[in-house]
Amino acid sequence: MSIVTVRNLTKTYPAFKLDSVSFSLREGRIAGFIGRNGAGKTTSIKSMLNLVRPDSGEIIYFDMPLKDNEAQIKSRIGYSTGTVNWYPRKKIRDIVNVEKRFFPDTWDEGSFRKYMTMFSLDEDKTPLELSEGMKVKCNLMLALSHRAELLMLDEPTSGLDPFSRDELLEVFTELKRQGVAVFFSTHIISDLEKCADDIIYISGGRIAAAMPIADFRVKHSREGENLEDTFLRLEKEARHA
Amino acid sequence: MRNILYKEMKLSASVLSWLFIAFGLMFFIPNYPVLCGVFFVTLGIFQSFQNARETNDIVFSALLPVAKRDVVKGKYLFCCFIEMCGFLVMTAASVIRMTLLKDSPVYLGNTLMAANPFALGMALLIFGLFNLIFAGGFFKTAYKFAKPFVTYIIVCFAVIGVAESLHFFPGLEKLNAVGTDEHALQLSLLAAGAVLYVLLTLLSCRRSCARFEKIDL
Known part of the structure; x- marks a missing residue:
């Protein structure tokens, strides 16, 4: 489907x-x-x-x-971007408490706790207190917690x-x-x-x-090329075309 | 819509929006242009829009499981909620002035606008103009608010000036009725203010929804 x-x-x-x-x-x-x-x-x-x-x-x-x-x-669907900073001075707990109201049937508290632990996130911290990498994880946690x-x-x-x-x-x-x-x-x-x-x-x-991806390799990759080499070559070819 | 209003209150509202509702109590001040209290209530709402822009609230809201236009409706609901809280405070102050404090010497010598149903009708008109000019102007871009706010300030104080002056004109003294005098006229003017408030807000909200659909966030 x-x-x-x-x-x-x-x-x-x-x-x-x-x-x-x-x-x-x-x-x-x-x-x-x-x-x-x-x-x-x-x-x-x-x-x-x-x-x-x-x-x-x-x-x-x-x-x-x-x-x-x-x-x-x-x-x-769940969406996450690593670059945007929502409500930098609000606690993650408060943001989550609002977000989960929008998913009354699908919010999965078990998944939420799992990803909070997996990503070592603290609910009492604010996005402002997080590093860029931790902000990405925080956004991911929100996207993953409602059975998307x-x-x-x-x-x-x-x-x-x-x-x-x-x-x-x-x-x-x-x-x-x-x-x-x-x-x-x-x-x-x-x-x-x-x-x-x-x-x-x-x-x-x-x-x-x-x-x-297997078809892509067959169609576009030359012998001895890894995927990165293939993309670099294709981009250069596109630029010079 | 209840959830989006909850989101407005918990995440994007500035604490000043709540505190400035208390400016409705300016309806108690004698010899003072009481409608300035209406402006201060809307100034509190403006702080929430500023807060929303700084915290990427609009994009966060547009990613929630709601239709894009519901983001706009949420903002208007929040405006209306704060405005109605301010209006309730103003109404309470007016009712106390018109009944318990009707004969108070402080108010008997009041040369400016009395706190009465006409003043409340004008308050609703100003709230409606805020929704039309400021909120409507903000949703042309969903981030620029200086021009709509300055325009609103000019219109707001022009309306306050006109409202304050009207009762000095011959034949319009009844607009400044004290107590429950001229209650039929006064209540009609309040009703007219309410109708204008609803019309201006609905018109602005519909236009903002249509504009916001076309904005790239």
Whole structure:
């Protein structure tokens, strides 16, 4: 079953165009959304969350268009970004107490406690008192605590130490076993190699590839190249084209 | 909508929004333009908008499982809640002035606007203008609030000036009725203020919802 389908998503800015972005993600799959800075990853994700209004295109979750079912869809997905700082002077406890009221049927106190412990988070601390890496973990904890069927994570591993990154990738694999789909953007190629099933590669606002990672290697990698080498070569070729 | 109002109160409201409700008690001050209390209540609400912008509240709210337009409705609900709290304080002060303190020498020599139903109607009109000009202006961008607030201040004090002056004009003395005198006229003016408040707020909220849908966060 397709968890999310994006069709012909287009958004034009004065200096950048997201051009007919299309891809889909099935349940229980981990998809890595990869591309260099400014390629259109965040704009795509923001459009998929209705934070950015696309000029045209269609976004369908669980067979429902986002446009008419926004609240229902958002209750079934978890989102996290590593870069934004919510309510820096409020205690994590207070933020969580508000957030969980929006998930009356799906908030999972057990998962919440599990991730609080796993990420060594203290409820009495404020986001201002957290390091950048701990803020990422705090956002992840919120996204993971309400039995989301799809996790959308914008650069979740940026700012994390190698141990925490490894731990997080294990969490993704565990969630996949439970049937949860994970869609995460990254520019750390090794993260993709460790856990992703599918690769969605965006370059200059266009989807350059959207396929299982094994197929991507067969189609694009040259002999002796690892995935990082392949991406670097493809980006250079795209720049000189 | 109850949850989004709860979120407004717990996470994005400034403590000044709550404290400035007490400025409704300015309706007790004799020989003072009592409608300034209305401005201070709205100044408290402005602090919450400022707080919301600084803490990324709008994006946090838009990511909650609510429709994007519900973020706007939550802000308007919060405005209305604080405004109604301020209005209740002003109403209580006015009722006490009109009954228990009706014959108090402090108020008998009051040359400025009396605290009466007309003043309360004007208070509602100013609250409605705050919702129309400031809240409506804020949601054109969801982050710029200086211009809408300055515009609101100018309009607010112009309305206060007009309201304070009206009873000096011949034939309009009844607007400054003390006690329960002229109660039919006074209550009609209060009702008119209430109708304008509802209309201005609904108009502004609908327009803001439509604008916010188009904003890229």
